[in-house]
Amino acid sequence: MNFLDAHKIVAGFKGGAPLRFLLATSGTPDKLDLFLRAAAANRGFLAHVRTLPFGTLGQTLRIAPVADEIEVFCLFPWDFIPEADWRSGVPSTSADEEALRSHALATAEHIAHRRLARVLYVAAPIPPLLTNPTDGANLERWLGSVIQSIGARLLPAETFSLASYLANGSPFAGTLLGQLAEAVIDRAISAPPEPKKVLVTDLDNVMWSGVIGEDGVEGIHFTPEGVGYRFFLYQTLLAKLQREGAILAAVSRNDEDLALAPFRAGGMTLVENDFVSIVASYNAKSAQIAEIASRLNLGLDAFVFVDDNPIELAEVSSSLPTVRCVQFPPNDEGIPRLFAELSELFARATVTGEDRERTAMYRRRLEGMAPSEAQGADLTTFLQDLGMTLTLHDRTTGDRARAVQLINKTNQFNLNGRRVSDEEVGAVLASGGRLYGASLADRSGSHGEILACLIDEDRVVRSLVMSCRVFQRRVEHAFFAWLATQNSPPAALDFAETERNEPMRQFFRDAAFQENGLISFDPARFAEDHRDDMSLFAVHEERSNQESGTRD
Amino acid sequence: MNASTTAKLQDIFRAVFELMPEANVTGISQTSQQSWDSLAHVLLVAAIESEFGITLDAADQLRMPSFEATQLLLEEKGL
Secondary structure (H helix, E strand, C coil), X not given: CCHHHHHHHHHHCCCCEEEEEEEECCCCCHHHHHHHHHHHHHCCEEEEEEECCCCCHHHHXXXXXXXXXXXXXXXXXXXXCHHHXXXXXXXXXXXXXXXXXXXXHHHHHHHHCCCCEEEEEECCCCCCCCCCHXXXXXXXXXXXXXXXXXXXXXXXXXXXXXXXXXXXCCCECHHHHHHHHHHHHHHHHCCCCCCCCEXXXXXXXXXXECCHHHHHHHHCECCXXXXXXXXXXXXXXXXXXXXXXXXXXXXXXXXXXXXXXXXXXCCCCXXXXXXXXXXXXXXXXXXXXXXXXXXXXXXXXXXXXXXXXXXXXHHHHHHCCCCEEEECCCCHHHHHHXXXXXXXXXXXXXXXXXXXXXXXXXXXXXXXXXXXXXXXXXXXXXXXXXXXXXXXXXXXXXXXHHHHHHHHHCCCEECCCCCCXXXXXXXXXXXXXXXXXXXXXXXXXXXXXXEEEEECCCCEEEEEEECHHHCCCCHHHHHHHHHHCCCCCCCEECCCCCCCCHHHHHHCCCCCEEEECEEEECHHHHHHHCHHHHCCEEEEEECCCCCEEEEC | CCHHHHHHHHHHHHHHCCCCCCCCCCCCECCCCCCCCHHHHHXXXXXXXXXXXXXXXXXXXXXXXXXXXXXXXXXXXXX
């Protein structure tokens, strides 16, 4: 979108729903105004953009946001490291790298605490600040990972124009104003970030005061007195978050028996079973976290890592940039802020029974997880031995809260990534659609309701999601084989590729699916091809009129 | 500068200074156009950069006191 296109769009726009937000940037934003209004108009919105006076971003970050105001931050390296601002010239002395990093982390933390903040980051070049150019390059890379860890979307370096910045204080390249405005509006209308799922915590000097390998069980402190008090408080916060659906895990550079000793000695608020996994090894913390993510089959962007050691945080931040890294404070004064940040990251509008049971369910999943080398016949035997029961729920009438929740929080096995309101689901059902759910249990216990499928009156599947904690169990195949034998099975699926739904794409490689706009579905062929998958489950049908039946 | 580029430049001037579609802009300058203040100059530069995919540095921007001078500058840049 060039200038004259933008002008024409705005001139011809008849008006739409108001889109109010703050565009927070340290430079002069005036020349973006027309492009923002055009980008909003293209999406049917009438933009009302509040901007900041030149050079007041730092002050803004230190005062509370305006209530319920969406904030789109468009940031540059010098917003985190003021010494890197081209308009100030190259510093006369080589900068203190530790001080630069500390200031950058503090700024990132200020932004992370703002509930409705969405961040765009332009990785513009910076002047040389450090004596060694290699250190400078490392600093830039580190800064990029810190900024990504607060959920920033990166924009190309060409979005910055030094000529414009020097001439009039506007850092934005005139040639890319259209693309920049599109990105800003995308962020302004994007859904708020999803709550994090997994809190990975360090142990020594985070879970307790002291180093277990040196001080022993008798020498560490975690009770509500003296030096142990804030560690006791931290454990009570983690217990609360776990009750509300957060999954706890721990990593420690230690021997396993040492790391587990305080839990097994008793007396702590948290016990071993409150954690889905406690990984103790001498591998890098990033490798330990990656192993947990792999075993839980969860994306790293769902992870928060808490450690007291800035070096460990930097290592994780650098290797796993989408993990949100949070420092455990070195003194009591930092505790309220830490608690506020973690509570915000894991905030949920409602807490369901599924949320409360999540850690236990994931523990069962790890216990029942197929060895990675299991293939073919071995995998089938493994699955058969699990003694799985699949319960199909007809949610067309009655309670559908869990099904709607699943549709709105599942990313990987998700047909199209579209979120739906309860009212929208109700409208599909009122028009003759159907809603199914499925629960899974096995010899280790219940995994809860793990699948939801919304089919409209034209037999098109509009939503299909399955929890990633039951991957590799052929649940989706069994469900579709069952669906294929129902009256009026679906004829097609409304698929859309998203950044995260690769498992869905893999599922559609089955020969019964053909892509022709929608994904067409051949029920007879699928049912025939997947009889073996059905045989892995005892299938129990729970109909909406409370009738039920079982078949093996 | 060909006719199409000239027409686009005229449209840019009309849009930035909020003039009627038929307004003749070939004679306007910072002294004749009251609304041509420093902010309008920034917007004009951005509009030209966006529309023609070029970058104008501080020295270039000082050489744009009128439509005629701007047209000459752009011709020097190969437009």
